[in-house]
Amino acid sequence: MTKTTKLISVSIPVADQDAALRFYTEVLGCELEVDQEIMPGGRLVQVRPPGSPVSLALLLxxxxxxxxxxxxxxxxxxxxxxxxxAGVRVHNEEVLRWPGVPPMFSFEDVDGNGLVYLQDE
Structure with a gap:
């Protein structure tokens, strides 16, 4: 049985992705990892504290x-x-497959917190 292999990133909801990016890089010293539109209207801004295996996704x-x-x-x-x-609330009808992105799907834990599984490649 496949299990969780690692923590990849934690999302932080932000009102302004550009302002958040400046704060996390210029004030907190995080390094920019990703800043791109990965779907129409879906900009992924992701930073990583130096030396950390876990990223922060700054999302609307x-x-x-x-x-x-x-x-x-x-x-x-x-x-x-x-x-x-297991009866978990899954947000997708199937595993999502987009060019250049690992297979993934989103779901909720028992308290309604958002989770996403991405396939390790």
Whole structure:
């Protein structure tokens, strides 16, 4: 059975991604990891504290990219089936596959917190 392999990133909801990016890089000293539109209207801004294996995703709270904790898994398809069979609220009808992005899906924990599984590659 495929399990969670690592913590990839934690999302922080921000009102202004440019202002947040300046704060986290210029004030807190984080390094820019990603700043790109990964879907229409969905800009992913991700920074990483130096030496940390975990990134911070600076996301709009009402944007198309879910504010969530991103976890790694060895097999997104198997994890999707396991999570869905457990009665967990899954936000996707199937594992999402976009060019240049690992297979993934989003879901909620028992308290309604957002989680995303991304397949480790």
């Amino acid at each position: 709270p009402d944007g198309p990219i879910p504010v969530a904790v991103r976890l790694g898994t060895g097999d997104a398809d198997e994890a999707f089936v396991r999570v869905a069979r």
